[in-house]
Amino acid sequence: MYPIRPNAVWASDFTYIPFKNSFIYLATILDIFSREIVDFSIRTDHSTDLVEEAFNHAKQRAAELPQILHSDQGSEYKSESYTKLLKKHGINISMSKKASPWENSFQEAFYSGFKFDLGATNRFQDKAQLIEAICGTINYYNKERIHSALKMSPSDFKNRYQEKIDSITKNINLRYKAV
Numbered sequence: 001m002y003p004i005r006p007n008a009v010w011a012s013d014f015t016y017i018p019f020k021n022s023f024i025y026l027a028t029i030l031d032i033f034s035r036e037i038v039d040f041s042i043r044t045d046h047s048t049d050l051v052e053e054a055f056n057h058a059k060q061r062a063a064e065l066p067q068i069l070h071s072d073q074g075s076e077y078k079s080e081s082y083t084k085l086l087k088k089h090g091i092n093i094s095m096s097k098k099a100s101p102w103e104n105s106f107q108e109a110f111y112s113g114f115k116f117d118l119g120a121t122n123r124f125q126d127k128a129q130l131i132e133a134i135c136g137t138i139n140y141y142n143k144e145r146i147h148s149a150l151k152m153s154p155s156d157f158k159n160r161y162q163e164k165i166d167s168i169t170k171n172i173n174l175r176y177k178a179v
Contacts, residue, residue: 003033006158009094010038010066012054012077013107014046015114019121019130026134027054031062032070032106034161035147036154037138038062042131048079055085070094072104114141 003009014027025046029038039057043050051071059065069086071077073095086093096104118137124130143155150157 006031006033006036006161007038007062007064007066008033009068009070010058011104011106012051012069012071013104013111014050014054014074014076015111016046017115017118017121017130017134019124019127024127024130024134025050027051028107028110028138029054029058029069030106030110031066031154031158034154034158035106035110035150036142036158037110040138042134044127046076048076048082051076052082052085055082059089065089065091068092068094070096070104072096073098110141113145114138117141117145 009032011030011032012027014025016023016025022044025043026040027043027050028040030036031038039054039061041050041053041057043053055069069091071094076082077095083093114137117140118133121130124133141154143153145153147154147157152160
């Protein structure tokens with residue numbers, strides 16, 4: 001899937017982050033067009049609540065909802081409450097085939113780079129420090145880190161796209177007024 005505009009197709013996944021003798025779980029919603037993390041959720045359990053919370057945060061933040069939301073076939077994504085939530089908003093559900101992580105490659109690539117950028121988690125004193133670092137790493141990814149496919153940060157890519165659309169719209173409006 002290679003959408004031609006922002007917020008047409010989102011991808012969702014979650015990962016675990018080891019911390020002391022437990023895990024922190026991070027669920028993200030990624031806009032496939034801009035590769036930007038639209039929003040995320042952090043919890044100490046991986047449940048349907050984790051992925052629903054990530055979607056609800058993204059829903060509040062995004063200018064529009066996607067036509068398609070893609071994920072793997074994890075039980076959280078196949079749950080009745082999650083699928084009802086997406087259908088309630090008119091979103092088509094897309095899922096990778098079982099044992100086919102490459103079909104959610106945008107998320108897999110994000111988590112690979114994210115974990116590298118986050119670094120060793122044993123350097124944090126408590127969960128609050130780790131959560132702050134997770135938020136900072138996502139912000140860095142969205143706004144500063146150069147994405148290899150985009151040759152700029154996801155935020156810059158999305159902003160440049162919007163500037164081009166605004167310029168085209170302005171030119172069309174000027175031509176229309178001249179007629």
